[in-house]
Amino acid sequence: SNSVRIAVLPGDGIGTEVTEATLAVLDPLARRHGIGLSTEALPAGAFHYQATGDAFPEASFRAAESADAILLGAMGWPGIRQADGTEIAPQLDLRFRLGLYAGVRPVRAIPGVPVALADPRAATIDFVLVRESTEGLFHSRGKGLVTQDLAEETLRITRATTEKLSRFSFRLAERRAARLGRAGRVTLVDKANVFRAFAFMRAVFDEVATEFPGVESGHHYVDAMALDLVRRPWAYDVLPTENMFGDILSDLAAGLVGGMGFSPSADIGDEHAVFQPAHGTAPDIAGQGIANPAAMLLSASMMLDWLASRGAGQGFADAAAELDAAVDAAFAGGLRTTDIGGGDGTAAVVRAVQAQLGG
């Protein structure tokens, strides 16, 4: 069908601001491409927890689960914590409950957006981190053992999820290779030199690699990868990794290409997917109208593309490509958001992107 239902979870802080901006861009875009996007906003997040004692109402979860895709702003707030000291993070519940094992975090230099590195090759940065998002160290979330004297968490790697993560990564590399006109390359990021669990992960990855003889495959230790992401990030393509490692490396990587305001993400499972900017709720700038919605616009584009791949129709893929191009063109054309030292607020981005979209 070319009509889909999107569950929208604006969340807290700037999450609500970039959500509004994104819907304002999506609406006319959908109309122009003749695709049906019906959206339903659902309550969840830290302030909802404060008000009701429930961070993620079951009704919101059910509605999100039954939608065709989920679009999420950002959730959490520093002062609002659970009894065990950790923060409210319904986005983590979604990853676990819906089995969204592939945390896809594209890292791409956008023309006009300043890169962090001095080396001119930084302008060609274009790789994708695939953060496993349902196990690894996060398996332990809410289950840690704490006594007077010590605390423990358990990192878990399963064969089943590693196989899925690896296959997802190789397929992604194939699609990118076709688009970019060069060989695909998947590099597992692990710590197999020290931990059995990562030697296990590597062995499973290597098995799956044999199914994809057309894609180069390799491994890199996580510490060496952190170094390489500073020294030669342009050398990488698709980088699957464990949950905690991916959390760290994807923020590092975002810093290379303009920061969190330009970093989209998708948490993808076999049946469901959540699309959200990689940034948080940004308490320091919330409510000022200066949040950069680019990351969420690019996340929405990933959503349209994923819906197309699920059979929603070519219009979705076209709309995705157009939205990406419009964001790029807006920044190439001089748009400068406050996170990169400019004066353009949320509304200015919406206007500039709408103008590129021809309306």
Place this chain on the structure above:
Amino acid sequence: SNSVRIAVLPGDGIGTEVTEATLAVLDPLARRHGIGLSTEALPAGAFHYQATGDAFPEASFRAAESADAILLGAMGWPGIRQADGTEIAPQLDLRFRLGLYAGVRPVRAIPGVPVALADPRAATIDFVLVRESTEGLFHSRGKGLVTQDLAEETLRITRATTEKLSRFSFRLAERRAARLGRAGRVTLVDKANVFRAFAFMRAVFDEVATEFPGVESGHHYVDAMALDLVRRPWAYDVLPTENMFGDILSDLAAGLVGGMGFSPSADIGDEHAVFQPAHGTAPDIAGQGIANPAAMLLSASMMLDWLASRGAGQGFADAAAELDAAVDAAFAGGLRTTDIGGGDGTAAVVRAVQAQLGG
């Protein structure tokens, strides 16, 4: 006493090359300062494992344990693995067996050595990562559970070690504040928003912080810190963190200031300490005479300074300061090692540093 015994573990690959270079610089330096440094080279490492089946002979361990300080090159080799698939790493054994909880990794822009970031403030980078080095995820080393279908590791944080790590970090900040003439600042890097063990670590850290009212204290999530190390690393001072996080962040940080060839480290406990460059054995360049010994020279300087703090005498502190200054002056004077695109090999660095030391 002003005479000390140094256990030297050259190890594998370029470990042996940078060790030789460092001893060549230390010898005349010690003589000029009237300090006694007797060194004893001890066998250990991956090639020793290959030859004998023992990566770290007990005799080497005992000799290292009874020395006043331990100077280590680098150990490990990609092809040489243990039965469980992990690599040989006697340096990890040393950390655990000698209780070297504070992995001190200074990160400082050296004049003349190119920095990675475009922002001109990168020339002022000067902070210290303090990687907890006896527990955290590495608690699980050699103990991971592996079945057909899954593998698990346990991350452990203890109150006792967190207290020591925190105190060490605050004291380090006090010394740096005195030297740099500004307030000290300690920022714990954790993931307390998601994990109880890190909420626990943060609570213990906060308790210790109250003992040091003259030092600013704060926290930062590890993902946000990875971003900040790319966006504004000049804003930080002393950064204690969990073992695995420290492993990742210290490589990232090394990349900011010229790479592993310029990154010294010290693993310090209550009674013992190991000083070693942060780099590995570099199989790709081993045996070519082009390894950069700067990181090991700077590590040796940390060793002299630590020996001075343990009562070895002012001559040690003076020699340390002179060695640091000589390395800086050599690079400021045009020395360019191959890792930063120059043509100067190991011997050229030795000559240039010796020349700065006045002979």
